[in-house]
Amino acid sequence: MEWIRFIAAAVCISGGVFVMISAAIGVYRFSECLTRMHAAAMGDTLGLGLIILGLIVLFGFSFTTVKLVLVVAFLWTTGPVSSHLIAQMMVEKKKKREEEAKQK
Incomplete structure (x- = not known):
């Protein structure tokens, strides 16, 4: 029974690491700020969730689990x-630049 818990934790942690690495590659490869930010935000949210879920499965229910849930x-x-505030700022900045370009 212990090895099933270990395998489930390993799958969750490995999946989380894969998502985080994919997000890092996405941040490196994408050219625009908003697409980079989307890759980073999705990678952080899903990757961290999977890693923490794997750690919770590995440790079982304890005080450490409560701390991990609070971190998540x-x-x-x-x-x-x-991420939303940064994206909103970028959109407003782009609108302002376009308006300034039209005035010139």
Whole structure:
């Protein structure tokens, strides 16, 4: 029974690492700021969630698990909000540049 838990944890952690590496490659390969930010935000959210889920499965329910859940809750609430604010700033900046170019 212990090896089933270990295999499930290994699959979750490996999947999370794969998603994080894919996000890093996406940030490197994409040319525009918004697409880079999307790759980074999705990689952080899903990759971190899978890694933490694997650690929770590995450790079982303990005080460490509660800490891990709190970390995930904090990062899942702040990550998308900050990504949205940065994207909104970029869109507003682009609109302002276009308006300035039309005036000239």
